[in-house]
Amino acid sequence: GTYEGAFSAGSEDISDNEQAILELAVDVASAGTISFQYKVSSEGGWDSLGFYIDGSRQGSWDGEISWSLASFPVSAGPHTFTWKYEKDGSQSNGDDRAWIDYIVFPPLNINLTIETASLPDWTAGQSYSQQLEASGGIGGKTWTDKNGDLVGTGLTLTTGGLLSGIPTSDGPVQFTAEVTDGSKAVDEKLLGFTVNPVPEITTTDLPNGDVAEPYSQQLAATGGTAPLVWTDLYDDLTGTGLTLSSTGLLSGTPIEGTVSFTAQIEDIVGATDEALFSFDILMGCCISPSVGDLDQGGGVLGFNYDGADLSLMINGLFIDPANGWDSICLDEADVDFSSTRPVTDPLTVDGADLSLLIDALFVDPTHFLKNCDGSDNY
Numbered sequence: 115g116t117y118e119g120a121f122s123a124g125s126e127d128i129s130d131n132e133q134a135i136l137e138l139a140v141d142v143a144s145a146g147t148i149s150f151q152y153k154v155s156s157e158g159g160w161d162s163l164g165f166y167i168d169g170s171r172q173g174s175w176d177g178e179i180s181w182s183l184a185s186f187p188v189s190a191g192p193h194t195f196t197w198k199y200e201k202d203g204s205q206s207n208g209d210d211r212a213w214i215d216y217i218v219f220p221p222l223n224i225n226l227t228i229e230t231a232s233l234p235d236w237t238a239g240q241s242y243s244q245q246l247e248a249s250g251g252i253g254g255k256t257w258t259d260k261n262g263d264l265v266g267t268g269l270t271l272t273t274g275g276l277l278s279g280i281p282t283s284d285g286p287v288q289f290t291a292e293v294t295d296g297s298k299a300v301d302e303k304l305l306g307f308t309v310n311p312v313p314e315i316t317t318t319d320l321p322n323g324d325v326a327e328p329y330s331q332q333l334a335a336t337g338g339t340a341p342l343v344w345t346d347l348y349d350d351l352t353g354t355g356l357t358l359s360s361t362g363l364l365s366g367t368p369i370e371g372t373v374s375f376t377a378q379i380e381d382i383v384g385a386t387d388e389a390l391f392s393f394d395i396l397m398g399c400c401i402s403p404s405v406g407d408l409d410q411g412g413g414v415l416g417f418n419y420d421g422a423d424l425s426l427m428i429n430g431l432f433i434d435p436a437n438g439w440d441s442i443c444l445d446e447a448d449v450d451f452s453s454t455r456p457v458t459d460p461l462t463v464d465g466a467d468l469s470l471l472i473d474a475l476f477v478d479p480t481h482f483l484k485n486c487d488g489s490d491n492y
Contacts (some may be wrong), residue, residue: 117151117181117215124213125163133200138213139296141250142194146220148195149185153215154178156199157210163212166196178208181215187218191306192205192249226251226299228291233277233307237339237385238284244276246291246305252297260302263289264380267309284311284337313379315389322400322454325370327487333362347388350375354395368395398455399443401484406471408446417474417482417491424471430460431468439463449483 116122123135138429154163158177165173172186199212218259229247236242248255257275264270268282271291281287288306315335323329332343344362351357354373356366362379374392401410406419408426427447430438439447444457449470453462482491 115153115213117153122213122215123197123392125211127210128199128201130201130203130206133198134212136197137194137200138196138252139192139194139254140219140252142188142190142219143221143223143225144190146188147185148188148217148219149183150217151181152179152184153181154211155212156210156212157202157207161206161210162200163214164198164200166194166198168194168368169196175212179459198263204325205435222486223250224252225293225301226255226293226301228293228301228303230291230305231304233305235308235310235339236281237310237337237381237383238281238312240383240385241278241280242269243276243278246271246277248275248293248301249382251293251295251297251299255296256294258292258294260290260292281309285310299453301330310381311337312385313387315379316449317389317391320364320391320393321332321488322394322396323368323487324400325395325457326367326400327400327402328365329356329368329395329487330365330489332362333358333364333377335362335379335387337381338385339383340381342379342381345378345380347376347378370395370397387391393453396455398445398486400445400455401443402486404481404483404485404491405446405449405451408442408444410446418492419471419483421469421475424475427463427468427471431465435460446484447471451488478484 123136125360128134152163152175154175156162157173158174160174162174164171167186167188172437173184196304197214225251229249233244246257257271259271267287269277269279273276286306286308290302292300294300304329313335316335320331334480335342342362344358346358354375355368356364358364358377372392372394376388376389378386380386401407404417407425408423411422412418415465426442437459444460444463445455447463447467448457448469470483474481485491
C-alpha cells in the first residue's frame, strides 16, 4: 500500500536472518528535520523496521503498525540515511514487510561540486596519497580519471576519489577528475601539480680551515620539494666547534684535526640524499683578516699588507731565495691559495702571488687579498 499517491518503498521478500536495506547519502545544507511515513506488518518484538542516521539507530518499529509519522533532527553536512527491515532466525507474522512513504528531507545541497582546489607538489619515488573532496549531489559519489591522463604517471584515482601511488618521474602531472552522484549528476575539474626530482647534494668538497678562525661554508643541493632541511646525520660534528644549520650552513670556530661528517638533506615529503665530507682544520700562521702580511705587522681597513710585505716577497722570490723565506709565514705569502694550509714549501710562492699583491697595493686597492680562511675580503 501507499500513504499517498501511487508508489511507496517496501521491503522485498527476505528469509530468516536477512535484511532489506534502503540507503541514501546526501549533503544537508542547513540543520533541519527528516520526516517520513512508515508502516509495519511483522512478528512483534522480533522482526522490525529501523531508521539510522550515519549508522546510529534513531527509531525501531515492529508488529502491526498502520501508516505513522516519524521525524528526527539532522545537522548540516554529509549524512547517510538508512531504512533497514531485518528478521530474526525464525517465524513470520503478518505481511512480514515494512513500507516507507512521503519522505521530507531537510534542505539539501543538490548541486554536485568538486571542492578540491589544488593538490600539493611532490617528489619522484615517494608515496603519494590525496583524497579528493566533493559536496552536494544525491547518493553515493563515483570518481574517475576522465581522460586517462594518469596512465604512466604511477598514480591512480580510485572510485572513492583517492589519488595515490608512487610518481615514477619528475615533471608536471595534470588530469581531469570527474565525479558522478547517484542521480547521474556530474562535475569535473582540471587538477595538476608538479613532481620534483629527488633531492641531490651538489656540494662535492669543503675547504680546509684554520684553528680558531671562523669557518663558514654553505652546502648546496638541487631537487626535492621545499622546504628542505639539512642535518648532521650521525652527529659527527659534535666536539669539532662546527655545526650544520637546517639551511645547510656549516659554521663555527673549529679546533685542530680532521673533520668528517655525513650531511643529509630531506624534503617535506621525506625524500633524502646524503654526502660524506672530510677536511682538515690546520694550525696556520696567518693573522686575520687577510693574507699578504708577510711581516705580520698588522694593518687597518680590512687588510694588513703594505710595501714592507711586498719587499719581503721580492726578497724571497728573487734576491735571496735560499734564506729569504726564513721566519716568514708562508700562509701569508701564498696569497692565491695554491697550496693547502699550513703552507710548508716556499716554492708554493711564485709570480702569481707577487702579481696579486702588487695589484692590491698599487693597481686597484679595492682588490683586497683574501681572508686567512680563503674567503673573499669584501
